[in-house]
Amino acid sequence: MTSALVSKAERAYIQASLQATPPLRGDGRGLLDFRTVFLETGVAPLANGSARLNIGKMAHEGGGGTEILAATKLEVEDVETGDGVDGGRIVCSVSCSPSAYSHLSSNALDELQYDLTVILQQTIAHPSLHPQNLTIIPRKKSWLLNLDVLILADSGNVVDAVFMAARAALWDTKVPRTRAVEYHAPEEIQTMRDSAGAMDIDQREAIPQASGFDTREMVRTAADFELPDYWDEGEVLNGRERWPLCVTLNLLPPTHFLDATLSEEASVPSRMHLAFSFGKPNASKLQSMRLSGPGELDLSQIKAYIADGEKYACDLFNALEAKLRDEDARRNVKARNKFALR
Amino acid sequence: MSSRVEILNDGGFRSDGRKQYELRDITIDLSQQGTADGSAIITHGLTQVMVTVFGPREAKMRSQTLHDRAVLNVEMSVAPFSTGERRKRSRADRRILELSAAIESTFEPVVQTSLYPRSQIDIYIHVLQQDGGLLQACINATTLALITAGVPLLDFVCAVSGGVHSTEPLLDLTTLEENDLPNLTVAVMPRTRKVTLVTMETRLHVERFRDIFELACEAGQTIHKEMKRAVKDRTVALVGAMDAGAKHPSGDPDRDLTMEDR
Numbered sequence: 001m002t003s004a005l006v007s008k009a010e011r012a013y014i015q016a017s018l019q020a021t022p023p024l025r026g027d028g029r030g031l032l033d034f035r036t037v038f039l040e041t042g043v044a045p046l047a048n049g050s051a052r053l054n055i056g057k058m059a060h061e062g063g064g065g066t067e068i069l070a071a072t073k074l075e076v077e078d079v080e081t082g083d084g085v086d087g088g089r090i091v092c093s094v095s096c097s098p099s100a101y102s103h104l105s106s107n108a109l110d111e112l113q114y115d116l117t118v119i120l121q122q123t124i125a126h127p128s129l130h131p132q133n134l135t136i137i138p139r140k141k142s143w144l145l146n147l148d149v150l151i152l153a154d155s156g157n158v159v160d161a162v163f164m165a166a167r168a169a170l171w172d173t174k175v176p177r178t179r180a181v182e183y184h185a186p187e188e189i190q191t192m193r194d195s196a197g198a199m200d201i202d203q204r205e206a207i208p209q210a211s212g213f214d215t216r217e218m219v220r221t222a223a224d225f226e227l228p229d230y231w232d233e234g235e236v237l238n239g240r241e242r243w244p245l246c247v248t249l250n251l252l253p254p255t256h257f258l259d260a261t262l263s264e265e266a267s268v269p270s271r272m273h274l275a276f277s278f279g280k281p282n283a284s285k286l287q288s289m290r291l292s293g294p295g296e297l298d299l300s301q302i303k304a305y306i307a308d309g310e311k312y313a314c315d316l317f318n319a320l321e322a323k324l325r326d327e328d329a330r331r332n333v334k335a336r337n338k339f340a341l342r
Numbered sequence: 343m344s345s346r347v348e349i350l351n352d353g354g355f356r357s358d359g360r361k362q363y364e365l366r367d368i369t370i371d372l373s374q375q376g377t378a379d380g381s382a383i384i385t386h387g388l389t390q391v392m393v394t395v396f397g398p399r400e401a402k403m404r405s406q407t408l409h410d411r412a413v414l415n416v417e418m419s420v421a422p423f424s425t426g427e428r429r430k431r432s433r434a435d436r437r438i439l440e441l442s443a444a445i446e447s448t449f450e451p452v453v454q455t456s457l458y459p460r461s462q463i464d465i466y467i468h469v470l471q472q473d474g475g476l477l478q479a480c481i482n483a484t485t486l487a488l489i490t491a492g493v494p495l496l497d498f499v500c501a502v503s504g505g506v507h508s509t510e511p512l513l514d515l516t517t518l519e520e521n522d523l524p525n526l527t528v529a530v531m532p533r534t535r536k537v538t539l540v541t542m543e544t545r546l547h548v549e550r551f552r553d554i555f556e557l558a559c560e561a562g563q564t565i566h567k568e569m570k571r572a573v574k575d576r577t578v579a580l581v582g583a584m585d586a587g588a589k590h591p592s593g594d595p596d597r598d599l600t601m602e603d604r
Contacts, residue, residue, distance in 0.1 A: 044471065045388065047423040063374025069470070071423035093430065098417050099378055099394040099466040105402065106433065148422045148430075152392070152468065153376025 005103075011267040018252055018264075025264070031257040032312065035065070037164070039320075041172040041327045047071035048233075049173030053165040055259070056155055067100075067153040070165035072173045075144040076136065088134025088142040090125040093117050093149070094162060100154040120149065120162060123244055123275045123288040124170075132238040136178050137222050143175065156261040159273050163246035164320060170243045171324050174234040180222035244277040244287040245320065247313045249305055251297075256305065258312060270295050272302075274309040278317050284310055349507045349519055357518055358387075365502070365514045365561060366475075370572035372490050378466075380491025384483040386514065388473035391480050393487040394466045401462035412458035414449055416442040418467040418480070425472050426517075442467070445480055448501075448529050448539040454494040463493060474516040475503045477527045477541070482565065489573055498569060499538055500562040501529035504554045506546060511554040513561050528555060530562035 006014075017024040023031050035056035044050035050071035057065035077084030094116040096109055104112065124147065134143040147169065149162050249256045250268045260268065270293030277285045286306065291297065297305075347357050354361060366387030375381035378394035385391075401407045401415075418438050422430045431438055445467070453463065465487070467480050481501035488495055505515050505523035515525055524546040529539035537559065546554075 044421075044423050046426055046471065050423065064376065067376060069421070071421070073423050073428040075428060093422070095419065095422075097394075097419060097466060097468060098464075099396065099468075100376060102377075102396050102464065146422070146428055148428075150421055150468075155376070 006263055006266040010263070014264060014267040015252060018257065019255060023255065023257075025257075026261065029259075031255060034259045034316075037319075038065075039164070039168055039323055039327070041168055041324070042331055043069070044071045046073075047169075048074050048175070049169045049171070051165050051168035051172060053161055053168065055157060055161050056261070064155055065153065066155050066158055066161045067151075068158075068161050068165040069150040069152060070162075070169035071148055072169050073146045073148070074173075074175065075146065077142055077144045079140055079142055084142045084144065086135070086139055086142060087130070088145065090130070090134075090145045090147065092121040092124050092147045092166070094120055094151065095148070096151045097153075100151050116149075116151075116159070116162060119159065119273070119288075119290065120147075120166060123163075123246075124166060126287060128285075129239070129242050129244065129277065129287070131240070133175055133235065134237075136225050137180055140222070141225060145173070154262070156265050157248060157259045160246050160248050160259065163244065163275065164316075167243045167245060167320065168324060168327075170237060171240050172327075173237050173240075175237060176227055176234040178225040179228050181224045181226050182222050183224075239279070241321075242277050242279040244275040245313050245317050246273055246275045247309050247316060248273050249309055249312075251293075251305075256308070269293050270297075272305055272309070274306060274313065276310055276313040276317070278314065284314065286310075347518060349522060350510060350512070356512065358516060360514075362510060363513050363557065363561070365564065366516075368565070368568050370486060370569065372486060372572060372576045378487075378491075380487045380489070380493070382483045382486035382490060383470075384479055384486065385471075386475050386479050386482075387516065388471055389475050389479045390469075390471040391476075391483045392468040392470055393480070393483040394468075395463065395484075395487045395491040395493065396466070397463040397491070398458040398461040398493070399464075400460075407460045407462065410459050411455035412453070412461045412463050414446050414453060414455070414463050414465065416446045416449075416465045416467065416484075418442045418445075418469070420469040420472075424469050441477060441480065444477060444539065444541060445484060448481055448499060449484065449488070451538060452496050452499055452531065453488065454496065457494060463488075472517065474518070474520045475514055475527075477501065478503045478514075478529075481527075481529050481539070482569065486569060486573065490576070497531040497533045497536075498566050499529050500532055500565040500569060501527055501539065502558050502561040502565055503527045504558040504561070506550045506554055509550065511550070511557050513557060524550075526551075526554065526558070528558035528562065530559050532563050532566035535559075 038054040038057055039051060041051045043052045053068045055066045079086050094113055096113050098109060101109055101112065134145060136142055147166060149166055151158060247258065249258065249272045250260045250264065251270050251272060252268050270291065273290040274286065275288040277287050279285065350356055350362065369385045371383040375392065375394055378396060380395040381393065383390065383392045398412050401413065406413060418441055419433070420431050420438065422428050465484055467484065469476065478501040481499055485499045502513060503515050503525055505512050505519060505525035507523055512519065512523065515523065524544040526540060526542040526546065528537060530537050
């Protein structure tokens with residue numbers, strides 16, 4: 001995606017060593033190995049969900065690697081008058097820091113941002129993945145979920161990293177609990193006041209009313225909502241297991257490899273981005289596919305690549321899922337225990 | 343005051359439990375970020391800013407270079423999720439241009455640009471979280487990033503914000519206080535005791551200005567101590583790593599000597 005400058009000789013050298021038996025990579029990894037992935041959730045206190053992700057940070061110097069910051073923020077939208085959609089909507093945006101792409105001009109940076117935004121938006125905001133709990137009041141109010149991804153540093157494989165960070169931020173998102181509120185016009189007040197003169201009696205008793213516990217009819221007529229005071233920040237997004245993951249296959253026939261560094265990316269002609277969603281166990285769905293770079297592929301080859309990609313994505317999914325549950329435990333159970341021990 | 347929150351209560355405490363002249367927690371992280379030559383992440387309470395510095399290097403556009411000194415190029419980006427209400431600011435947003443112009447003019451007299459003619463120093467500022475004192479955090483982080491990049495400076499630049507509540511001066515304001523009080527940001531060079539920036543967007547009575555200005559200059563010295571300690575710690579760690587690297591080769595005579603001594 002980015003064109004780091006690699007000389008012809010360097011490109012040939014990298015290609016030859018990748019195609020050698022056994023294949024060799026600059027950092028000693030196998031073809032299907034990822035660099036170390038660091039992930040932390042809950043990094044932005046003002047966001048509804050957030051995550052910071054780093055792929056390939058150097059262990060000792062503490063620098064390098066692809067660094068992504070993703071955060072979600074919820075906004076209330078009016079369906080009738082505003083531009084809200086019944087059931088809520090999701091808007092994604094990717095912004096690239098100029099320090100990640102210091103060789104690009106600001107126009108080129110905008111184009112890159114736009115490209116990545118389109119990839120993310122088309123995949124994440126697809127109706128098949130839409131969470132059910134973004135409605136506040138049906139046909140009146142709904143949540144707008146803004147997903148902002150910030151690329152702070154790029155050292156290769158940025159699309160996979162963006163998807164992983166986005167998935168972690170969405171996983172972490174908490175939707176505030178709401179309670180519908182209905183307004184009753186106090187009809188009898190006027191007549192009562194006339195007869196009672198200036199006397200002010202609490203009129204509410206006089207209005208025949210349904211039980212306050214009966215909220216079945218309320219939703220239909222509700223006009224507004226309120227936020228009940230509750231101990232937690234809200235409930236998680238419905239179907240958060242479904243959020244997709246992307247694996248990028250860097251194609252260098254006859255082989256392919258994962259998690260390319262910048263120089264490897266620059267020396268491989270084409271790559272294939274495959275986004276998979278694993279809603280139910282052992283049932284994966286291909287959510288999007290994109291082939292970038294020149295050249296052509298046989299249909300049978302594409303089938304083989306998709307099958308391979310699914311396998312890699314499944315491994316990645318399991319690892320990420322374990323990490324996310326671990327993070328949840330770290331921030332809730334362990335933090336609570338630590339606090340109790342103080 | 344019209345605010346529902348008491349800015350300064352009878353006990354002399356502010357809304358976040360600080361005393362009048364108390365500064366917020368400062369944390370400084372000088373570890374390397376990506377491929378930048380120098381970088382720093384500073385947090386003042388809940389305000390967090392990351393600055394990366396590239397250069398001095400050849401400018402992308404030749405026409406922008408000056409023949410006798412380096413050009414400082416400040417670019418700022420504010421994360422959309424950094425504030426309470428989400429707002430995406432473009433690069434050409436007026437507020438951002440204003441802030442980056444203020445930072446550029448603050449550092450112009452401090453960086454020894456004449457040492458690097460026909461080159462450019464890029465300063466990229468990322469605002470990750472905002473809770474008041476944005477300009478102060480940007481300036482402090484830029485100083486630290488320039489230092490870690492090894493760009494020669496005449497002195498540190500330490501900035502702090504201050505405000506006045508009726509007649510009482512306060513230091514290091516949060517968003518809540520910034521919205522309600524007349525406030526100013528002062529950047530000082532602690533060794534020479536020169537001031538490189540005083541900026542104010544609200545109105546302040548001229549009799550109150552002297553108090554808060556002197557107080558802010560003094561607070562700059564305190565921030566300087568923190569920044570100096572962070573820089574020193576990092577340098578000590580680097581020198582330690584260099585020594586360890588130098589002693590590592592097996593043919594080193596010093597190492598043999600110590601082995602025999604044992």
